[in-house]
Each structure stands twice: as structure tokens, then as C-alpha cells.
Amino acid sequence: MALNKKDLSKLKQEIMLYNPAAKFDYFDKAFDLVKTQLKGKKHPLLNKEVDSLILETASALSDMKVDYVTLITAILNPLNKYGSVSLDEIEKNFGKEISELLNKLIRFKESESLQGTKEDTSIILHAMAKDPRLILIRLANMLIYSRNIDSVKESEKNKITEKILDSFAPIAHKLGMNKLKSELEDRCFAQLNPIEYNEIKKKMESLKGIQDADSLIKRIESVLRQAKIKAEVTGRPKHIYSIYSKMQKKNKSFEELFDLIGVRVITETEKECYEILGLIHSIWKPITGEFNDYIAKPKANMYQSLHTKVIGPEKRVFEVQIRTKEMHKVAEYGYAVHWKYKGHKESKIDSKMSWLKQVNDWRQDLRKSTDLMDSLETEFIDNEIFVFTPKRQVIELPSGATALDFAYAIHSDIGHKCSKAKVNGKIVTLNHELDSGDLVEIITSETQIPKRSWLSMVKTGKAKQKIRQKLQIQAQHKKIDNRKKGMQKISIKSPNDEEVKLARCCTPIPGDNVTGYKTTKRKIVVHRIDCINAEKLANTNRLVNVEWNVKGKGNFLVELKIDSSNDKPGMLSDLLQIFSNKNIKIKSIDARVLDSKKTRGLFTIETKDLVNLEKLMNELSQIKWITNVERN
Numbered sequence: 001m002a003l004n005k006k007d008l009s010k011l012k013q014e015i016m017l018y019n020p021a022a023k024f025d026y027f028d029k030a031f032d033l034v035k036t037q038l039k040g041k042k043h044p045l046l047n048k049e050v051d052s053l054i055l056e057t058a059s060a061l062s063d064m065k066v067d068y069v070t071l072i073t074a075i076l077n078p079l080n081k082y083g084s085v086s087l088d089e090i091e092k093n094f095g096k097e098i099s100e101l102l103n104k105l106i107r108f109k110e111s112e113s114l115q116g117t118k119e120d121t122s123i124i125l126h127a128m129a130k131d132p133r134l135i136l137i138r139l140a141n142m143l144i145y146s147r148n149i150d151s152v153k154e155s156e157k158n159k160i161t162e163k164i165l166d167s168f169a170p171i172a173h174k175l176g177m178n179k180l181k182s183e184l185e186d187r188c189f190a191q192l193n194p195i196e197y198n199e200i201k202k203k204m205e206s207l208k209g210i211q212d213a214d215s216l217i218k219r220i221e222s223v224l225r226q227a228k229i230k231a232e233v234t235g236r237p238k239h240i241y242s243i244y245s246k247m248q249k250k251n252k253s254f255e256e257l258f259d260l261i262g263v264r265v266i267t268e269t270e271k272e273c274y275e276i277l278g279l280i281h282s283i284w285k286p287i288t289g290e291f292n293d294y295i296a297k298p299k300a301n302m303y304q305s306l307h308t309k310v311i312g313p314e315k316r317v318f319e320v321q322i323r324t325k326e327m328h329k330v331a332e333y334g335y336a337v338h339w340k341y342k343g344h345k346e347s348k349i350d351s352k353m354s355w356l357k358q359v360n361d362w363r364q365d366l367r368k369s370t371d372l373m374d375s376l377e378t379e380f381i382d383n384e385i386f387v388f389t390p391k392r393q394v395i396e397l398p399s400g401a402t403a404l405d406f407a408y409a410i411h412s413d414i415g416h417k418c419s420k421a422k423v424n425g426k427i428v429t430l431n432h433e434l435d436s437g438d439l440v441e442i443i444t445s446e447t448q449i450p451k452r453s454w455l456s457m458v459k460t461g462k463a464k465q466k467i468r469q470k471l472q473i474q475a476q477h478k479k480i481d482n483r484k485k486g487m488q489k490i491s492i493k494s495p496n497d498e499e500v501k502l503a504r505c506c507t508p509i510p511g512d513n514v515t516g517y518k519t520t521k522r523k524i525v526v527h528r529i530d531c532i533n534a535e536k537l538a539n540t541n542r543l544v545n546v547e548w549n550v551k552g553k554g555n556f557l558v559e560l561k562i563d564s565s566n567d568k569p570g571m572l573s574d575l576l577q578i579f580s581n582k583n584i585k586i587k588s589i590d591a592r593v594l595d596s597k598k599t600r601g602l603f604t605i606e607t608k609d610l611v612n613l614e615k616l617m618n619e620l621s622q623i624k625w626i627t628n629v630e631r632n
Contacts, residue, residue: 007055008028008031008055011055011058011059011062012024012027014059014062014063015027015062015068015071018065019065019067019068021068022067022068022071023068023072026068026072026094026095026098027068027071027072027075029093029094030072030075030076030094031054031075033076033079033083033085033093034051034054034075034076034078034079034083035051037079037082037083037084037085038050038051038054038078038079038082038083039051041082045151045152045153045156046144046145046148046151046152047151048148048151050078050082053078053144053148054074054075054078056144056147056148057074057075057137057140057141057144058071058074058075060140060143060144061074061136061137061140063179063333064136064139064140064177064180064333065329065333066133066136067133069097069098069101069133070101070133070136070137072094072098073098073101073102073105073133073137074137074140076090076094076098076102077102077105077137080102080105080106087099087102087103087106090102101131101133101134104131104134105134105137132175135171135175138168139168139171139172139177139180142164142168142184143180143183143184145160145164146161146164146183146184146187146188146191147187149161149187149191157191158191158192161187161188161191161192162188162192164184164188165184165185165188165189165192168184169181169184169185169188172184176299176302176303176330176331176333177332177333178303178331178332179332179333180333182239182241182242185239185241185242186239186240186241188241189240189241189244190240193244196244197240197244199254200240200243200244200254201240203254204240204243204260214235215313216235216263216312216313216318217233217234217235217263219283220233220263220265220279220280220283220320221233223279223283224265224276224279227275227279229267229272229275229276229279230267230268231265231266231267231268231272231276232265232266232267233263233264233265233266234263234264234266235261235262235263235264238260238261238262243257243260261318262318262319262320262321263318263319263320263321264320264321264322264323265280265320265321265322265323266323266324266325266328267322267323267324267325268324268325269324270295270324272324273295273306273322273323273324274306276322277306277308277322280308280310280320280322281308281310283310284310284311284312285310285311286308286309286310287309287310287311287317290307290308290309291306291307291308291309292306292307292308293306294306294307295323295327302330303327303330303331304323304324304327304330304331305321305322305323305327305331306321306322306323307319307320307321308320308322385397385398385399385401385434385435387406387434387435387438387439387440388438388439388440389410389440389441390439390441391622395409395410395440397409397434397459397460398459398460400433400459401433401434401458401459401460402430402431402432402433402434402457402458402459403418403421403423403428403429403430403431403432403434403440403442404418404421404430404431404454404457404458404463405434405458405459405460405463406421406434406440406442407421407430407442408458408460408462408463408466408467409460409462409463410442410621411617411618411621411629412466412630413614414442414444415450415463415466415467416448416449416450416466416470417444417445417446417448418430418442418443418444418448419443419444419445419448420442420443421440421441421442421443422440422441422443423438423439423440424438424439425439430454430457431456431457449470450467450470450471452471454467455467455468469530472530473513473529473530489545489546489547490516490524490544490545490546490547491546491547491548491549492510492514492526492546492547492548492549492550493549493550494550494554495550495554495555495556495557496554499524500516500523500524500525500526500546501523501524501525501526502525502526502556503525503526503527503528503531503533505527505531505532505533506527506528506530506531506533506534507556507557507558507559507632508526508527508528508531508556509556509558509607509609509610509613510548510550510556510608510609510610511548511609511610511611511613512528512529512610513528513529513530514526514527514528514529514546514547514548515527515529515534515543515544515545515546516543516544516545516546517534517542517543517544518542518544524544524546526546550609554608555585555606555607555608556606556607556608556609557587557604557605557606558604558605558606558607558613558631559602559603559604559605559631559632560602560603560605560617560629560630560631560632561600561601561602561628561629561630561631561632562575562600562601562602562603562620562626562628562629563594563598563599563600563601563626563627563628563629564598564599564600564601564625564626564627565598565599565625565626565627571599571601571625572589572591572601575601575603578620578623579603579605582616584605584606584607584616585605585606586603586604586605587604587605587606588602588603588604589601589602589603589604590602598627602632613631617629617631
């Protein structure tokens, strides 16, 4: 059945309900182009007209509540294989964002060429890491395959359904798309195991007279009315594949399972969720150990709900799920489908973290899918991990990074003074390898100094560089200290001390380890020990023993290098406001855009000493949009 105006009008009305800002001129233009280019062309596997399959795909994506860019891209996608429209034409007619997303889609195989290979799955996962909208289109394609599986050649049916069941359904689960996951699983199960599927289906239908949820629903609604709580209460039978899986996992028959039908309560606020839980437990006795609070502790895919099992009428056990409307949206459609059209600006890390916090769970969920697990480990996990600070800030590190790498990622001084580390509340060695989702706390000590053995403990280039630099400074400091023994000490009394001059190359401030040397004019210039020019002077006979004796007098100039994300507009004005709030005087500013992701500002500021400077740097490094703070 080809495209028709009635179906398109209905689809637009559905989109309008959840995304009234969608550009329907693009929508109409896309379907007109598809209709012109693909008229009469049939899908080789599904034996249906391509334009009608596009309508089915768009409708599936509409059910997922995707943004209009994803939707238009999915509509235009078949043009790459069946039509003759260039990406330049797409950009001219539909804009750069749609053409770029379409270009990403073109880079991995079309869904109709799916052969269940390791390479194909690897491409899917890599695409998902870069942009969750790509996997949404891929999942919609798989849904259309499963709905039209009867049209597929017999030799291809099982190959496709096994791939969907073993690979795509688990991906939908990890993204929190439970509605889609359930349909994929049931349709594939019906194809692969029709006898078991039909047996369970008949038994579920026979249960309706015995374990009807209507009486449970009416009882809960009555209690909620008395408590003056507004909520929607519905029955929730388990889907067939989940029942089959439970029977296999627990080695039980259908009759031995007791929670096949449940009730779902959807309310307005989180507070009401807990109030409703108390009311449910006042009506029916809860089963010990069968309560889960996924609101206080959400699942890795951002799923939130209260789950409780109670003993209901006729001593039958049933489950009640309680959640807010917003939680229900995420539970049904997944977090990834909301991030774009709702205007959220999650970073690359944030979009991954919605399902990577407990990435080790994949080993159990995907034990039947060797291809997917192999590619997940080699193509995605091995590239990068995401761990948390105690304040729940996300730190991105390469796979294999250690607790010591984490310390240096926070700040160089934290790394230098790192004595212990806690991972998920347990003390670990500094060379302990971190996993995605770990909560890491660094314990520092003022007496700790880097050791040469640390170089073999770290993986990141930054950590290695900072350790080597510090080791050189320590060796240099020791050398200079030995040479200065017995020398008369000269005090630095103020920023404008007439007896000494502070070197401009390293701008030393009180608290820095410093050394001095005599110039040809018998003036004394003071350098920080870690200054490259001080290193050159270490073996001369012009060294002078200097010490700080300012006693809080005056302010010293120092230069800070601050990098920020370009996702943060108004970076400069915000930094100026921060400095102003802290009564910090700025002597000069040099700000420039380094690339599409980073802006760098060089700020010459006044500070009293190293303690105040380090406090400021630490506070700045805690700001989310500031990616790096260093002293020049």
C-alpha cells in the first residue's frame, strides 16, 4: 500500500501531540520527495513498497516520541539506496543537521542488509556512542522487520529474528525502551518458538477470568479517592517472552509462576508515589524482600519506579508499580528519545552514562550474543570509561586507567599528593584499574611525593607528564639545596622588593619553592624551582639562597590558563563575574577559541600567596563547563 494523504495527516497529528514545534513543511517535503523518487519500488526482502515501509518506520519513531530531525532523517534514509538525491541537495532543502545525521546513517549498513555479523553490530554500537538518534532509527527498522516477518523469505526469517532478539532487544532494554523491547521480544519469540509462544498465550488468556486485575484496580482507585490523590491505575499483564524467560531461568512451569498480572499506578509527584506505596501496603500484606525502590536508586538506563509484591484477594500474589508521569515516559520510551527534542544539552558523556553506569551487566544480558559482546568490549568499552567523583561529576578516562590517573585528571596537585584511593567505598591500591560507573575518592597527604614507580602505574599522557615533571623538580630542588648549604639567605619582603626581582617567566609567589641567581649587574632574580630557566642555572656559581618573608604584604601577579567548553556561552563574562565575586583583581586577559570544542583564556591576576591561588584553582576546576585550570 503506497503513501496516502489520510495516513500522513494522521501521523502528523500524532507528532503534534508530543512535539508541536516540529517543522511540518520539512515533513511534507520529505514525503513528497520519497513518493517521487521511490514510487513503485519494492523492498527486496519484505516484498512491500518502500514508501509504505517508510510510513511504518516514521509511525514507529513517532511512537518513540523522537525529535523531528530524527524523523525526517529516517524518512529520507532509503533515498540513498533506492533514489538519486545527493547529500548536498538534502542540506539545501532540509538543513545541515539533517544532512549530517543522514550522512552518519549512510556510513553503516542499511538494515535490510543485516547478516548478523560482528562487524555490523560493532558499527551499530559505535554509532550509538556518537549519537543516540542513530540507534533509534536502527531500532525502528528492526521493529518493522519483526512486524513484517511473514513476508520475509524462509531462509532469512530466523537469521533476522535471532539477531533482533539477541542484539537489538537488549539494546532497547539498556536504553530503557521497555515498550519497544517487549514487542521485539514477543514477535521474535513467536517466529522462533511458535509452539511455546502459543501455549503461553492461551494460558495467559485463560487467566483473565481467575486473576482479573479489574477488582484490584477498583480497590486501589477507591483508596486513592479517599486519600484525595489523583492517579491513573491500569492492569499490566507480563509479556509472553518475559514469562518464558522466567520459566527457563527459574526452571518452573507456567502454573508455578505467581506474579503474571500486575497493576501500574501513575501519579503526579514523587512524594505521592511513596504515599501510594503506604496505602497499598495498608490494604494488602507486602511480601518480605520483594520491594525495590528504583526512584531513590534508578537503574542504569535511568528507569525509575517503585515495585512491590503483595498478597491480594484469594491469597494470589501480584505486583504493583508506582511512578510519576515523567518516570513513565522514560520507562516506556527510554531516556535517549527525550534528550534532543526537549532541548536538553547533554554532553557526549551524559548521553552514554544513561546506560553505561553498570556496563558489566551486559555480560549477563547478552550472554547469547558473542558478536555483540566482543564488539562492545573491543570497539566501545576499550576506548574510554566514565567514572564519578564523590560529588557525582563524570570524569572520562581511557580504558585501563588507574586510580592514580583519576587523581591527576582532577588536578596535578591532587595527583602529586595522592596517598590512597577509595573505589566504591573500598580502599584500593593506586594502580587499581577503574571500570565505568566506579565512584572514586582520592585521599591526599601533605607528606606524599611522586615516585618513579608511579610512571608504570598510570596510562594517561597527562599523568605521565606531570609525574616526570615533578620528579625532575624534586631532583633539581635537591641539587640546588645541596649547593646552597652554608649560603647567606636573602629575604623577599614584597612584590616590589628593591633588593630582588621576581622573574617574569615563571611569576613566583609566596609559598613557591624558589631559588635566586645574581645577574651580571649584581641584581638578584628569583625563579620558581620548576622554571626551565632555574634548571639551566642549577650548575652555575651564581646561585643565591632566597626565602619568602612577606608576612601578607602586597599582592603578587600570576597567570592562569583556563580552558572551557564551547557548549557554554558567555564563558568570559561568567569568569569575570566569578573573579569579581571573590574580589580578585585582573590585570590582563587574552581569550581565544582553540577549536570547535574549546576556548582558552589567559588571565593575569593578583593573589597573596600559593595557598590562596590553589584554593581558587580548585574551586574553578569544580565548575562543570571549565575543562582545565593550570598555572602558566
